[in-house]
């Protein structure tokens with residue numbers, strides 16, 4: 001599991017220290033955060049709540065769960081709020097007694113980390129490059145039904161939908177089929193929808209609450225642009241939600257996180273504007289990337305694109321060179337199932353995207369890796 005040493009994107013503080021600049025001067029394409037920023041309602045709500053910081057936050061996150069319940073048409077008791085969805089991911093092995101988890105790569109590394117921390121292991125399956133990294137639901141179902149898989153003694157599988165870093169998603173009908181097979185085998189199915197706000201028609205919420213062995217994770221980090229406040233939530237049947245809740249520390253979600261999440265959820269016009277912007281800008285960004293000779297760009301439904309650099313280049317080298325220009329990108333060369341030339345680029349504002357395209361084209365055309 002050497003790839004687990006790999007860090008996540010978005011570490012502007014370390015990079016700023018290394019290259020001697022202010023974190024605000026960096027343009028971060030390595031963490032995929034809504035380029036329009038948080039809703040203006042978030043700032044107002046934070047200022048209005050400032051006097052409450054002398055009190056502990058609500059440990060039950062009641063108001064946030066009530067509003068989320070209303071939004072999804074589910075019972076607030078089917079929702080657990082965590083300090084970012086990463087806290088919930090780390091709660092899952094104990095909450096669901098997971099010992100062996102099937103993970104579809106290339107994907108987010110935190111599931112393997114959470115399993116390793118709790119003494120569990122993972123089995124890997126791979127989406128194929130020649131299929132544009134499409135999520136192979138049929139192959140997954142086949143694998144779960146097979147005798148070989150029974151012998152592996154799996155107790156769950158995880159699917160990021162849309163997946164990161166590849167950007168591919170599978171349909172709610174396909175997930176329903178997978179949930180059926182998983183239930184027959186008495187396996188847990190974790191559906192990580194951290195980026196699903198960008199493609200809501202692919203989400204299995206709120207139907208998932210009626211599937212007894214499915215848990216859906218959501219993040220307020222990406223689409224709502226609140227990575228610094230750490231808010232995510234899980235949706236599952238009531239008894240499962242209770243099991244997850246028991247694993248979390250008291251007061252794990254801070255006051256400003258709760259306040260900001262509530263304000264962000266209430267601003268529907270920012271939500272619509274963010275989705276419209278992303279569809280438009282992603283298309284423009286992808287066209288510009290495809291115009292760089294030798295770059296292969298994979299289809300994406302999220303706010304990032306998975307790219308393979310031209311032959312002769314290593315993702316690490318390009319990441320390093322751009323970093324010295326204050327441009328952070330995600331080197332995916334160590335993500336299992338991707339190539340030494342794989343990078344992930346967040347879609348940012350038009351101006352920032354143009355700056356990246358210019359630097360990347362110059363770098364790839366002028367010199368050779």
Ligand SMILES: Cc1ncc(COP(=O)(O)O)c(C=O)c1O
Pocket residue numbers: 008083084085086087108160164192194218219220221227230231232
């Ligand atoms: C697929 C996926 N799930 C979950 C997370 C964790 O997000 P957070 O803890 O900020 O909610 C990330 C972060 O990069 C992610 O990419």
